[in-house]
Amino acid sequence: MVDIPEHLLKRSKDAKGKAGGAADAPADAPEPEEAAGAAEASEADAPAAAESSGIPAHLLARSKAARSKGGDEGDDAGGATKAATATKTPPAKAAPAAKPAAAGAGPARTQRLLAVVKAGSIQTTKKDPVDKVNVWPHLLVEEFVALLLVTAFLMVFSVLLSAPLQDQANPNLTPNPSKAPWYFLGLQELLTMFHPMVAGVTIPGIGIFALLAVPYIDRNPATKPSERKFAIAIFTFFLIYWSVLVMFGVFFRGPGFNFVWPWADGIFFDF
């Protein structure tokens, strides 16, 4: 049997008491269906009873039509709503809640079962409590300190080291070597190995596409490093590979983009 929370039990008992009317309302353990509160839609069986139940005529007509169609209207919801098909059920068997009514003196009632909801889905409406802290002051103070540190660092750096400014641009004078900015030096390095189309278009294209697709390729839900060794290994591999290419381009390429030892021939690079 499913665990039914206290307050739902109480509610269903109250409801039963009301529905029972004259009948002696037995307080037997309710079925999960009722606890779910889904079997509330009741309808009168005969038109004669319509007046007493106070249900508008057009709704009655609609429910009758639905009933005559019977169960061939399959439920497409599936899963939790396995009993959601609208089927005609004899009053006595309709749902336990209807029992007192059937036994009692009142008009015969039919209960229609609309859905069976699993207990879990109505019990976990509340989120688990999360340990939280106020953004002010805790986060804002940290951000402010980070901001000051970055500003201070950049200030000192900018006072000590000036941005390069070489001679005015001259299309007729190609410097040797000509290097791309550092973030594209990896591509320039690839240029020494592959056809320009492969190095300059295909590989970066695949690279960006692969990056975009990362969340859809890696379907492993784990976030613990020990449970995603492959993903980490492959990302680290590319990260190192890329860094090595960039470093190589920065330090080990001289005139003609040929290999040099930076300590012997100097560094041919400017930021």
Add this chain to the structure above:
Amino acid sequence: MATKTNGNGNGKGKIAESVSNVMTEKVHGGQVWSSIFRPGSVFRKGYSDSPRNRAYTVMNSVLYHLHPVKVKRHAVKVSYTLCLGGVSFFLFILLTVTGIFLMFVYRPTAANAYQDIQALQTQVAFGLLVRNLHRWGAHLMTFTVFLHMARVFYHGAYKPPREFNWVVGVILLVLTLMLAFTGYLLPWDQLALWAVTVGTNMIGFTPVFGDQVRFILLGSNEIGPNTLLRWYTLHVLMFPFILVIFLAIHFWRVRKDGGISGPL
């Protein structure tokens, strides 16, 4: 409060005191002041450190309310995000501010650009410093965005429900690179011209429409005055504009996806 004395017996304290009283009562407590600073502002009269004011401080400030009122405890650990996303964002703001100052001096024409940079460095007060801040800030931002991406990867922070924010992030990465690259041309020195030449030559090898794309980007077949104007416009207007839009989506998604991921 108004009747308190400092007890040192000389009149100076009294004057200072009445000045401070006027400050608190008339200015600090006045209508003008409290219309500027919304409830919860630390500048408001009677600010006290209460849970309510802590919440108000965030909610009632246009800048701070990028944040929720509360975050998970582990989210404020510097060791988790390493502040890399935040630092990238701050650098972007710093680049916007310094960039605007540079625009006061710089003209994007082949005849003026180089001389303007020289003048900036030698004749404009703090011109060299601002240029250095802009240049080093740009390199640093490119780097921190890379690092931010790596930290997000190593935390598996792109996993559901954050897949799309990773995609937005990759777009931000590409935009950051494009901003850095278009800016690289603007000093119009040999370094700029030839670095961009190397970079854009590759575009021409794109199958089918490579030459057309290159022509559109350069404004001619070779890098020249047209390129300068085009890349200037891209650099100061178009790319920042697009970047800001995607930044808004990025931050919004961080919140909608339930705040920072983790703890691991």
